[in-house]
Amino acid sequence: MKLKLTLLMFLIGAAVYAQVPKLAATPPMGWMSWNIMSENPNEKDIKEMADAMVNSGMVKAGYQYIFLDDCWQGGRDNKNNIIADPKKFPSGIKALADYLHSKGMKLGIYSDAAPLTCGGYTASLNFEEQDAKTFASWDIDYLKYDYCNAPEDVETAKKRYGTIAKALRKSGRDIVLGICEWGPREPWNWGAQVGGQSWRTTFDIRDKWMDIEGKGGVGIYNVVDKMAGLASFSGPGKWNDGDMLVAGLHGTKGPSSAFNGNGCTKAEYQSQMSLYSILNSPLYASCDIRKMDDEAKNIFTNAEIIALNQDVLGKQAERKIKTDIWDVFLRPLANGDFAVAILNKSASTQNAKVNFAELGLADQYEIKDLWQHKMIGKNNKWTGEVTAHETKVFRLKKV
Incomplete structure (x- = not known):
């Protein structure tokens, strides 16, 4: 009888464990380079940002990733292996990943489902397996896969995202796939099926509360309003992604300031953190952590709010x-x-x-x-x- 009970408990435990996804069981948390570094991400600044994340308490609070966005690429070598820009990353991406891992952090990288990225840099179309193996050899933990310069139809998007997802699974390393086609093809309907762990729900967010006139530049509430109708698509290993947290930017010049992104109130920044957490969005800051004020720090490191986002049930509000x-x-x-x-x-x-x-x-x-x-x-x-x-x-x- 005791043996049967033990076996039953083992089978129940195995069944529960099998339901926990291997990748992104809770929404990824971190910091993204785009708003501050834009077209000039570089080794020195990324390392400084990692140090600041540790020293500010953000890593302890759960912000594991640094997401290296577009413009890191230096083309391909004579074997068609994608390489980093040697001026921006003189030590190479593997050395940067090692640095982050030594601090208990993870490294995300960026590519695009076309020949060129949004910034006009080398991307991964027709090199998916080769690039996935390269990313794995660099010990990359996450891939943001954009959709600039790609066809508008849904079927092509599903095929291209499915191809990179399969390549990542064959790479020999567990790499999270973040689908970034901005929502027009409704990736919540197919993102998990093709192998993604998250999908952007809207176009790029700007440093403002709301786009009222529809002239461009998504604001905080535009994203929240969109994600509010997508609860049924969210859960462990599959997340609706609302794009970057804009707390601490205060109208900083750069991508986030486009389309009248002139900054938000404390209440608005705090609301974004609250609502993204309760809606299960990945949480990634985008201000300069090295210089952030106490207001932003307190918003990012509220452990009780973060606990909602990271709740293991994974049920979106x-x-x-x-x-x-x-x-x-x-x-x-x-x-x-x-x-x-x-x-x-x-x-x-x-x-x-x-x-x-x-x-x-x-x-x-x-x-x-x-x-x-x-x-x-x-x-x-x-x-x-x-x-x-x-x-x-x-x-x-x-x-």
């Missing part, structure tokens, strides 16, 4: 209430708690009154405010002020 003023999201957590986010979309302070029963929660709950880091009562509702574009985030524990 659903938007339960949507009005002209309010968005209210509900998310179940692995230990039986719930997370509730209440966003005031208006341009002025509003009084909120949210009955948890309207969200499907019939019990009484201990309510913890995750930005104030304190218990604020036991109830089945919450009433209070929410400032313009602020998001209140509560963790509810049944009592």
Whole structure:
């Protein structure tokens, strides 16, 4: 009987383990080079950024990756192996990966599903297996795969992303694949099937709250509003990706400042962190970590907010209430708690009154405010002020 029980427990454990994806079981977290370094990513600055991430407490908080974006490439050698620009990376990419790994971090790299990248640099079309083996030999941990200079149709995108995914799996190294075709081909419908672990849901985000006129430059709320309808596609090993966190940029000149990306308020930056966390987006900062202010540091390193994003259940929040003023999201957590986010979309302070029963929660709950880091009562509702574009985030524990 004891032997049978032991065998049963082993089989149950094996079944649970088999359900945990090998890659990106929780949303990746890190820092991306594009907004600060743009077309000049380089070894010196990347190493300094890694050091700053360690010293600021970001690595301890869970930000493992540095994502090396476009413009690192130096063409191909006489055997058609892709190489790094020797002026930007004199020690080579493998040495950079070794440096990051020595600090408990990981290195992501960038390529494109066409002959040339968005910046006009060497990309991977027709060299997928060769490039995947090269990335593996450099000990790369993640590949952001862009879609500039590629055909617009869905089937070609599925084929090209499937090809690179298979090449990565054959490379001999576990490398996460981030699909970056910006949403027009609805990659949430097929991204996981072709082998991706995440997919961008919109075009590049800018340092602003919202694009109102549709003239270009996606803002924070545009992304949130898009991802709010995609909860059914998200889960362990398959994430809706909202693009970079813009906290700390404050209108910094560069890619993020295009299309009137002139900066956001503290409440808006904090809302992006809150809503991306509850919606399971990968979290990657993009300001200069070496110079970031305490406001940005406190936003990035809020352990209780990060815990929602990294919750092992991996259940994306659903938007339960949507009005002209309010968005209210509900998310179940692995230990039986719930997370509730209440966003005031208006341009002025509003009084909120949210009955948890309207969200499907019939019990009484201990309510913890995750930005104030304190218990604020036991109830089945919450009433209070929410400032313009602020998001209140509560963790509810049944009592």
